[in-house]
Amino acid sequence: MSDLLTVEGLTLATSETRLVEDLSFSIAPGERFGLIGESGSGKSLTALAVTGLLPPAIRPSGSIRLGGTQVVGAPERALVRLRGDAVATVFQEPLTALDPLMPLGAQIAGPVRRRLRRSSSDASRGAVRREVMALLEQVRLPEPERLTRAYPHEVSGGQRQRVAIAMALACRPRLLIADEPTTALDVTTQAEIVQLINALVKELGLGLLFISHDLPVVGQVAERVMVMQQGRAVERGSTARVLIEPEDAYTRRLVDAARRFDSALEGRP
Ligand SMILES: Nc1ncnc2c1ncn2[C@@H]1O[C@H](COP(=O)(O)OP(=O)(O)OP(=O)(O)O)[C@@H](O)[C@H]1O
The missing domain is CATH 3.40.50.300 (P-loop containing nucleotide triphosphate hydrolases)
Structure with missing residues (x-):
């Protein structure tokens, strides 16, 4: 089955700096994909690029194919249609x-x-x-x-x-992008919204791009994840593998920090 979203060699840059560099990933119909990374790692800009909603100062290069349409360089008319449909x-x-x-x-x-x-x-x-x-x-x-x-x-x-x-x-839509959808909510409501998104994408067979800095939350939703640091992908793989046996040093730090946070909450040393 062909992918719903295919991002290849995506670079996002202002006239001065590169904010996202050479990013590639794809999401199949019905697949739940997580984008993890700390604040400023380029997750939201990547989501905006997929919907063709980047701020004018940020130029995309590379390829984003969404439902068979090339987003990079597409006229606004085509993007409006995609946003209302794909x-x-x-x-x-x-x-x-x-x-x-x-x-x-x-x-x-x-x-x-x-x-x-x-x-x-x-x-x-x-x-x-x-x-x-x-x-x-x-x-x-x-x-x-x-x-x-x-x-x-x-x-x-x-x-x-x-x-x-x-x-x-x-x-x-065939693809739902959820960009930190629970960050502004209290913990109980967070869990309810994550459950709802999970249930809906399964019920409706939607592809999901779920963006969060919160590893346990991504772990509940995504089947595959990609970890971003300073605009680059540093690790990718099945969620279980990445969260249990991270290979990259940065991912290990994120996972260790999340474990320490959990232990502190549970009163463990
Ligand atoms: N309009 C803009 N002009 C210039 N730089 C920008 C602009 N918007 C974002 N950036 C920069 O791009 C980088 C990536 O930002 P982005 O919002 O994608 O990060 P993020 O991983 O989603 O973080 P957060 O979780 O805090 O939203 C940051 O360094 C940010 O300062």
Whole structure:
């Protein structure tokens, strides 16, 4: 089966520096792939490059093929179509994805309506409403009626992230990018959102690019991982192998730090 996403020799640079260098990886349909690395290692820029949303000062070179389309150098028109069809992103802070002045139901309705119109399907108010309700149910949000009328500040952080996930799913992507989707949430809510993303990508057969600096979280989600340090891939492999027997010195440091953190939490020396 051909890959959903194939990144080859990707380099991202400003006029002064290279921020990501010679990165290659691929994600097959239905595969869950993790990108691990400390802050500033280039994970978010890589995700932005995949969706063609890099800041103008950062130039990509190399190749990114997403659902058969070359993203590097593609005109904005083609990228808009890809973003509405092949790929959707869930970000760290759900408030960045949500309009503070619009009820949540109307926000989910936007991408639903666009997709229905694009596929020449019934985009009447009733049809859009039915899909919005189905999406709220899919992300396991209780009281969907109340939620459609609520504004972002009237619901919890975890509920906002569920709405952001519903909006991402509204365009029926084949690849879901989750960029630190749990970092802004408390520990209990983090676990619930990780479980939800895991369940949804399996249910819907989506490819997943899961980005996090948090090794245990990536370990719960990804089948394969790639570790980044200062814009370069330093290690890759099955999640179990990389997290249990890291080969690279930097990965070993990350794994040891995560183990020390766990031991401290459990009161072990
Ligand atoms: N618009 C920009 N112009 C110049 N440099 C940038 C820009 N955006 C990010 N960078 C730099 O690129 C590098 C990689 O940033 P990136 O946000 O991809 O890291 P990250 O691994 O996702 O970290 P974090 O988890 O903190 O988001 C960093 O050194 C950052 O300072």
